[in-house]
Every structure is written in C-alpha cells, then in structure tokens.
Amino acid sequence: MLISWIKKTTLLDYPEKVACIIFTAWCNLRCSFCHNSDFVIPEKIAQIKDFIPENIFFNFLKTKVWILDWVVICWWEPTIQKDLIEFCKKIKDLWFLIKLDTNWLNPDMLEKLIKDKLIDYIAMDIKWDFDNLEDLLWVKFEKNNFLKSIDIIKNSWIDYEFRTTLIKNYHNLANFEKILTQIIWAKKYILQNYKWWNTLDKNFSWESFNEAEIKEFQNISKKYIENSQIRI
Template identity: 55%
Template sequence: MLISWINKFSLIDYPWQTSCIVFTPGCNFRCGFCHNSEFVLPEKLKEVNKNLIPEKAIFNFLVKRKWLLNWVSICGWEPTIHKDLPKFCKRVKEMWFLVKLDTNGQSPKIIKYLLDNKLVDYIAMDIKNEIWKFSESAWVELDEKPYLESIKLILNSNIDYEFRTTVIKWIHTKEKIDNISKYIVWAKAYYLQNYRTWKTLDKNFKWESFSDKELEEFKNIWNLYIDKVWIRN
C-alpha cells in the first residue's frame, strides 16, 4: 500500500491508548477547506509519491514497537481508495495490533469487506454535510448512496466507531446540523470538530471558526439524537 508518512507515536488518535498513524496519499474528494492539498491534488501528489515509505520499513518499525503500541491507525487523505488496504490491515492484525480506520465513507464495499473479515477494530467516519449536499463540502459530484450505505454498515457493526463533522461557518447552519444528526440517530459517538486552519486547497476559501457558545448550541442539537457528543476544538 502507498504510504506517504507515519506519525510514530500518539496518545490522542485513540484516546488513552498508544498508537502510530499511517498516512496514505490521495483522496477522491476536493474539499476547498482541505489543509493538505499536496496529498490530494494529482499534480502535487507526483512530488509526494517520490518520497513514499516502503511497506517493509513500516512493518520493520511495527516489529520493533510491538511492546509499546496498541493501535495502528490508518488515515489519509483517504485510505479506502487503495485496493491493497485490506491486505495491509490483515498483516497488521496478524501482528496483534488493533486497527483504526479513518474514512470519508466513499467506499462501502471496502468497509464491508474489512468488517466482515474482522480486519478493523474502530472506524472514524467523516460526515461532511447533509448527504444530498455533500458536493457542497467535498467539491466533487457525488452519489449519496455509498455514504448512506457506509453509515448503515458502521451503525450496524459490532465494533466501536465514531462519526464526526468538521464544522465550517459558511457551510454549516443549525438546520444542517440538525439534518446531519438525523442520519446517525443513536450512534455510539459523535465528534464536532471546529475548523481552524489557514492553509487551504482553495486559496480563496474564507474560513471562520465557530465560537465555543455556537459549538455548544450544535452539541445540544446532536444530544437530542446521540448520547455521546464531544467537541474537538
């Protein structure tokens, strides 16, 4: 699997447990607010792909850190665009690590395969917007069915998971927040992430973060449908 970077140690990615984070290059979305366009845009990816980390080096690293790490977190940009993701997860699982997957939910087939074959222990899925307004956030024409399917698969799975939305002032209104939360009624966990960055894929993207008070108001909406809602500020 193509791997562009590894964060060798984290206590945050899976709270209170140790993990390393493996980053795969490329994404099928083009969110204007994406802060890592060099790992998303094909013309920039050419440079990134000159410095990929060989899988062998990752597995050598994992062998050495087996005593320290509980989780291997696979995130991107978008890991499910890589056909060999299941094979990579299998090897990691065979080393007795727990596997966390971060995804934008674009590929229910892969998510199903990973769940059916017990190749993943935790999934974090982004819900960027109301499903029928996904294109407004992801900036590509999208068919909503795969996302609804991924949500259903994750909700019905027997692993732990989280859904999350990065809230952006000019995209997310209270009404949208209310609509988003209805897709995942009674989900185990939902994270509300405030948008804070200055480096964006679309240079003209004007961003503004929500205030703590506004985030609390959103949280209250989600609390109507979901037990555990957290704010990542």
C-alpha cells in the same frame, strides 16, 4: 500502500491507548476545505519522491509490539489504496488493533474490512447534510454510498464514531439538524472546530466557531446522539 508520513506515537487519537498513525495519499473526494491538497490531487502526488517503503513501516512496527496498542490508518482516503486489505492483514499478524479514518465513498471496502475483522474502530466524516454535499465537495459521486456506509457501520459489531468538523460560514443550527437526522442514535459523535491549513480551494473563506457556539451545537446533537463529544 502509499505511506506519506508516520507519526510514531500519539495518545490523542485513541483515548488511554498508545497509537501510531499512518498517513496515506490520494483521495476520491475534492473537498474545498481539505487540508493539504498536495496529498489529494494526483498531479501533485506524482511529484512526491519520498514515500515511505512498507518494509520500513513494518520494521518500525515490529520494534513497538510492547509499546503500541493501535495503528491508525488515515488521510487522505485509505479505502482507495488497492492493497489496504493485505496491509491490514499484515498489521493484524503482529496483533495490533486498527483504527480506520475514512470518508464514506467506498462502502464495499468498509464491508469487507468489517466482515473479515481487519479493523477494530472506524472514524467516519459526516461533512455535510446529504442533500447539499455537492456544494462543498467539487466532484460527482454516488450519493447512495453515503447512506450505505452509515448503515454498514451502524449495523456492524464494530466500535465507531461519526464526526463533523464545523465551519462557521457553512454550518448553522438549521443545516446541522439535517446532518444529525442522518446519523440518529449513532454510538458516538464527535464535533471538531475547523482550523485553516493549506486548503484545496485557495480562496476558501472560513471562520471558527467560539467555544460557546460549539457547545450549543453539542447540546442540539445530544437530542439525536447521547454520546456526543467536543474534540478541539
């Protein structure tokens, strides 16, 4: 497992629970707005010398059994790590709950993780409406995987959230409704405001929405998903 960074405790990622966060490396998408391309592009990853050895992480975790509830596995795309299943099993052996942050490109891995009860919560990014995804993502991909992943998650026993990071130059009320039709009646939906940070496309032009505008998006989303929340 490539571990690029560990945040040892957070109360923010999973409300009312204490979690640590594992940041992986490498991604199968190339979103122009991606934060920190150093961990996305293989040539850049090859230059990184100091990944954290797995045994260091597990030694840390064993000392936190009474403090931490959750391990969050996130950025850049965990489901392409070949040993993710084994990694989750080892965490489960220590009785931690696992939250997985993911894009939607690997439905087979999602299915396996859910079926084997190796994860307890999924947060999946819904970046854009299905028909126009390629405008922002810069890579060819299997579009059906998008809908397949949504179906797998919605029809599973697992707790989950879908989330969209709103970017002013790209999202508007019209295309936003298209996004919502893709995830109608989901259990939970999170809206986040975009903040620039070392984007993959160095010329990526962006602007944030203000609070009132985000609230307007939330009001619309509630027509499709009752439990729609803003996370700033």
